[in-house]
Amino acid sequence: MSILVCRDLCKSYRRGVPVLDHLNLEIPEGKIVGLLGPNGCGKSTLIKLVAGLLQPNSGEILVGGHPVGPESCAIVSYLPERTYFSSGMKVEGLIRFFADFYADFDATRARSLLWDLGIDPTADLKSLSKGTKEKVQLILVMSRRARLYLLDEPIAGVDPAAREYILGTIVGNYAEDASIIITTHLIADVEPVLDEFFFLGYGGHIIRSGSAEAARLESGRSLDELFREVFKC
Template identity: 50%
Template structure:
């Protein structure tokens, strides 16, 4: 799904960056980012630049720093060292207007029905497209007459995806959007995520389910113990290592 030409590194190269197209500016710039909880580093001296027009798989085992990174980019965590810019803005009100964030947790009241949730998002976000949300709700086949507490886990995740992906954002941050649902639901959710996705936007999908997202990602970032382990174009990594991203993940995290 690569959308931009990029210089191809040699097979022997150690991949530590996502390719930036010639003449393009990174949409996300992270320099020497360090974040600790009670003295324990969650992110350690992380430097990473991500361009627009890419779907990036943010991969790593539990505790590797994926959620912490996404929360910083979403403007939900502060008190870190280093420099972070989204569309030229430090995390805050201006950057939040560019970012749609799907957390790895329920963020809707359990009594809400789909149309009530759509109405709530329409009030909260100026860039929210209610018609697009309804189209995704229909695509997922979600019931209109049930509240979240009456839906399955997979249905609830599909509703949350419908809401987040209906924003006209420049950056989409999805934290484990397919975790905890069955394989069939994973495929449907990923199809919904890609449905009418703006090819000039940037999407970062955090996951440890590499095989499920491998077919849709353009670039990958591997985190381990809060540090950058590998990063690069997905095709380049497969070619250089002679294996799938899933196999490479298992090798690197063995």
């Protein structure tokens, strides 16, 4: 069964050129999927449409069989590109906030992941560095027992050592039948965690997709090298 189905999806902002132009895409259960494409190709737009933050101009989105709405939001855990925390809060306050908001939030898991990273739950958010804030946000997002995780650029703002920790946290904290969509342009870093990939060109056109391992076998190249070739400037 597909956890996410997009049919004939179109989105343009104001009168501009379409960001997504009749996009068709299906994501099966239990897969980690990379949504890979150059800046401005519509990766974040697609994620926001699935998260329900944007409305499509036309087309259909089904998450676990539900159209985007309260039922889909209850099973989708979304990590935005930017942190959205109010800086007046403490980390512990955020945990309670998430526990109130999401029935599937596992506060014990969140606390144990924070402990692993040595993040003090009584710390004020404004006292944390940008990278630490991103880690806190990822921990909160991955501590939900969601069926679909949408991670928009989860590793862009952190150092290479923390990237590994974050990727490890991602692969270690999802249920086997849940799926994860990761958008990024740092392909070499996320490549080893991906089951499947989509190369998204401008207008959200799918240029190439399939199993990451099969693509490597068939081309004798890494996804990173394939990407450079496909999107050569």
